Amino acid sequence: MDQVAVALASIFQLDSAFLLILGTFIGVVVGVLPGLGATHAMAMIIPLTWKMDISPAFVLLISVYATSKFGGSLTAILFNIPGDNPNAVTLIDGYPMAKAGEARTAVAASATVSIIGGLFSAITLLAFLPVMYWIIMRFGPAEFFMLALFGLSAISAVSSQSIVKGLIGGGIGILLSTIGYHPLVGQARYTFGTMFLEDGIHMVSVILGALAISEVLKLWMEGSSIAGEGVPLSGSYKAGIKAVFENIPLVIRSCLIALVVGIAPGAGSMVAGFVSYASAVKTCRNPENFGKGDVRGVIAGDTALHACQGGDVLPTITLGIPGSNAMAILLGAFVLHGVTPGPQVVKLHAELVYLIIFTLFIAHCLSVLMAVSMSTFLEKLTKARSEIIAPIIIVLCLIGSYVVRECWQDMMIMAIFGILSYYMKKHGYHPIPLVLGIVLGPVAEFGLFTALSLSDNGIFIFITRIPSLIILICTLGVIFWPLLERIYKKKQSLLS
């Protein structure tokens, strides 16, 4: 209970409260800008938090993460332009509703389910936390190492077109993390005698380059293709709120779908939104109305978009396995603030976990108020051209990579990884395993040698401890899944 009180007190301190409002504003604005989402906003924000205390820093990051989706839904309803890819599910019914003069109804329905989704996310986290805590308390260094390995292989398996391409990215990330002093023996590795490399390659530069700069390059290359014709805000807000409460079973089902999809690493809110929408079409009465401006379409899709955030955050903060790109950045934020991502967060910084949960819910509520009251301003933002947006992101990223260590080489590394990641994405290598490799590499290395130094049986410690063995089997399962599947299919065809 003390930790809950500490978390609540931290949020309502003047600086945190201000950052909560600022983060919500940034999240809504970035959500409205087409092509940009929570991942880009968090990548740009992370360097700004480098001098902050850990609590305000996470209030800012989580409020940006939580709120970017609603801004995107608003533009999907009013302009037929999803702010981010997952918001495409909202426009299927949202835009036809707006064209039929029910824009306010759609916006109100979306806003209400956003708050319900935020509340569900917070409840999910609060409910699962004691269970995860019980499990984590049984973990030692061997399990920490195995978890880092599992996180890397799981993300490699689900994020890239081919599992081997994902593993290549993860391998490069781990190798990059080995540059500089070894955490236990203090020996300098691969420094070429330069002082800059003694501290290693900083993950902030890699994160900014891989996730933000590569998108800026794409924005420049594709040029401005923004803003369709807006629809005026008409209809009734009351009707939208009423529609949500008339469809509570649909809301609950969407929340449960989102929870399952959110926990699966790499699946993300886009899958959650569309699976929930498809399930609504299959199970609701009068399915022919979907796609023609049925409020149930907005409710099903948007509930899942917001409710999956709980499932997304849970494995990230408890096990160090990110459920999405934005969560990989959150892991980086933990490292930046001196917290080892994974089970150590729950063990040693429980108040931070509660802070994240409460921020997630409060930011959802704030974002609804902010987005609805600023709809005229947000409408203008949808017309922003890439020539205006791109330099803003570049400036923030360049400053961000410089200020963390005051090295100009970090800016150069960011630019190199921006270009590399652009080509990697183009050829089906997602940069997330690379980012995760550089974040989780030191955790894995530290866990490996701490476990070995405590072990009487050498490397057998990883198979003689039951939790470690289970995680090892899961890791092998994830990597060799395609092979197992092929063998199973062959057997099935032989039998038939």
Place this chain on the structure above:
Amino acid sequence: MIDSHETSDKRLSEQEKKYLREELWFILPFFIFSLYLFLGSFEYRFEASTVPKYAGLVTAVLTGMRLIYILFPGARIGEFKEDGLAGEFDEIQDEIVEGTLKDKYQKQTRQISFSDEKKAFIALIGCFFAFLLFGYLVGTFFVIVGTSYYYGFTKKGPLLINLISMYILVYAVLFKLLGAPEHFGLVLEPILKGLDLI
């Protein structure tokens, strides 16, 4: 993007080969890097060498296999066409997205040529040099104005608003409020120091 599935069972066209060769931009550096770290790991103590040795070996083998496929596309080795869980998620997503978004929304995308890519890379490198030579307080001006003009956006009103809002953020918030370090770049710093301005 060309799916590797399509390339496996037929001869590759010139365009597909060209596309495949583009992978050399990052696969070759990755191969050299992982091989170097693997070989270099032998000179360190056991604790310091284990992770780079094994990670380097695995990555060098995988990137080497891919390199063989890029150089000899007829070879089956390094094709890496197996989907893993990613492919299954993608299939589910594609099925649902296609079914639900059909005729509703078409994402506007255009073919990106090499000259588009080159132009963007030059802009990025230009931004880096602006910051390196003039620091972030002055470099911000060059980046915003320079890249906008480079991309043909010359409307003074939006540019001015952009500049003012960025200076509020960079100078007032980052530099003054959050105490970001002073940085005037390789060119400006000696001049300002010579004039006793910093």
